[in-house]
Amino acid sequence: MDAFMDKLANKMLPFAQKLSENRYLGAIRDAFVTIMPIIIGCSLFTLLNCVFLGKGHYFDQWFGQPFNGVVEMGSAISSAGMSVMALLIVFLVAKNLAERYKMDGSMAATSAVVDFLIVTKFLSTAKLGEFIQTYYLGAAGLFTAFICAIATVEIIRKLMNVKALVIKMPDSVPSGIARSFNSMIPVILTMLIFGIIRLITNAIGMPLNDIIFKGLQQPLSAIVTSPVGLIVIYIFYMLLWGFGIHSAYIIGTPILEPIYLANLTANAALISKGAAATNILTKPFTDGTMFMGGAGNMLALVIAIFIVSKRSDYRDIAKLGFVPALFNISEPIMFGLPVVMNPILIIPMILVTLAGLLIGYISTIVGLMGYTYVLVPWTTPPVIGLFLSSGANVGAALTGVIILVVSVIIYMPFVKVMDKALEAEATNEE
Structure with a gap:
């Protein structure tokens, strides 16, 4: 697995570096x-x-x-x-x-x-x-x-x-x-x-x-917001995070945010006129469904560690990272646990991101969650951010809770695997 990660990193990092350096x-x-x-x-x-x-x-x-x-x-x-x-x-x-x-x-x-x-x-x-x-x-x-x-x-x-x-x-x-x-x-x-x-x-x-x-703008928006486009983009997005690269500065802000902000502005204009919003994908939608506690729904990982991990060092790091994760700051967990360059945790990080996107998307389509049209600060705590950005929609808050619970469940077996892997390493060293 380590050899595969190294190969993947060698192929992706040069491309990511070029994007980050693009003037x-x-x-x-x-x-x-x-x-x-x-x-x-x-x-x-x-x-x-x-x-x-x-x-x-x-x-x-x-x-x-x-x-x-x-x-x-x-x-x-x-x-x-x-x-x-x-x-x-x-x-x-x-x-x-x-x-x-x-x-x-x-x-x-x-x-x-x-x-x-x-x-x-x-x-x-x-x-x-x-x-x-x-x-x-x-x-x-x-x-x-x-x-x-x-x-x-x-x-x-x-x-x-x-x-x-x-x-x-x-x-x-x-x-x-x-x-x-x-x-x-x-x-x-x-x-x-x-x-x-x-x-x-x-x-x-x-x-x-x-x-x-x-x-240009409409076709690019259609590609980025298509099911295949979203899956490819966010797998790449989380892989970059997995290699320690801040994806938001490379892909999020310069490439995705213009499209998502355009969608948000269109929704706000429609809502202000008393019409129905039409765009599901906006910045507060992605923040509220895929970035609870920061990239990869880190708040869910913290909760999963509290529930199933028996390692005191993991629990100590989770305690340190809990409050920052409440305000969508993932770095203490991302680099402290670490998640970066950790193949066991990179997999669920990608899974919870896609699961949150899917649940939020379906919830909006079926009418449980209202369309988002308010740009709230990215540090707004999970669930509350979705509630406010959708115009105080209770269904949006419920959707946020469902995503958080599902994300915790996804992380739990991987946390157990990581516990056992480190225990096995300790035994071999002895």
């Missing part, structure tokens, strides 16, 4: 980390409106009109973040990527926002004047935002290397003004390139946002 994925990951507090805040106001304050809900039934203004305020706060998510992302991705190249991050970021808007569809009416639908600035525009941000930085970087295009200012000119003039021609040329792209897409009769959404 584009890193820029996207850091951008989402930056806006996470904003998205969580917007989600909490959506939760308040849709569960407590909105028309027909608890506070409205009890007190009526006095809360109408609060509802409007909550809607404004939610829309202010969720409806312009792509605009925030295009700025941050460009800034992060430019800074990795040691470029002027502010210049690149503001240019990227302008370039993104250049290819975005504008509407005009006599009454309202010129405007942009927030549809294109929200979750549906995320992949367009990635592409525009990366393309803007790369084009400006290449043009800045052409000395004839860089305006040199005397040393007496303040550095901020000099930097602005240095990049002037590359920035203008980049805007021209995006303008030409707009001309081409106008001739086609479909804005770039729609082309990318229908040609």
Whole structure:
């Protein structure tokens, strides 16, 4: 088994390392980390409106009109973040990527926002004047935002290397003004390139946002959220964890989260309008079904150790890791037990992940668990996270309990095997 693990590690680790070092994925990951507090805040106001304050809900039934203004305020706060998510992302991705190249991050970021808007569809009416639908600035525009941000930085970087295009200012000119003039021609040329792209897409009769959404974002989302795609992704995800690599930073945040956040935003928009949500896979769904106590449902492993393990060292580590696991921090158990490079525990870690996904999926389809539409902090304790993210749905909390129990049952025989294996090693040494 050890030889097999070594072979698998030798094949997977180079690929994982390339992903972790990819500057584009890193820029996207850091951008989402930056806006996470904003998205969580917007989600909490959506939760308040849709569960407590909105028309027909608890506070409205009890007190009526006095809360109408609060509802409007909550809607404004939610829309202010969720409806312009792509605009925030295009700025941050460009800034992060430019800074990795040691470029002027502010210049690149503001240019990227302008370039993104250049290819975005504008509407005009006599009454309202010129405007942009927030549809294109929200979750549906995320992949367009990635592409525009990366393309803007790369084009400006290449043009800045052409000395004839860089305006040199005397040393007496303040550095901020000099930097602005240095990049002037590359920035203008980049805007021209995006303008030409707009001309081409106008001739086609479909804005770039729609082309990318229908040609890239939707198909990729369909692949990632398909049954086969999910199984492959999360087996790989947990194997990386099994080799000691933090999968969230390589696969989760830069690749999966944009899709899951887009699904969450779509659900929140539908729920806010009084319609039914349609997307099962969202970030709080995966957090609540597959990451109870952290990756691999580590809280279940801690409980399994308390129930069946007779080894005092395991129980001591489980005691140390119990409180962190309650807040979805898995590292004390992952590296302290360890689970990392432990073939006996890597197997159930994969099994509980897939079992949690399956139970949560089925529970949502049959109507026991409500759809998730609120992004709660990832440190929210298991079961409570599912309860809140689904709009205080009791069935979601029950689903979380079922997943936790099933996960404990899956871990228990493997913990026993590990106990016996170590006992056998101790006997052989004697």
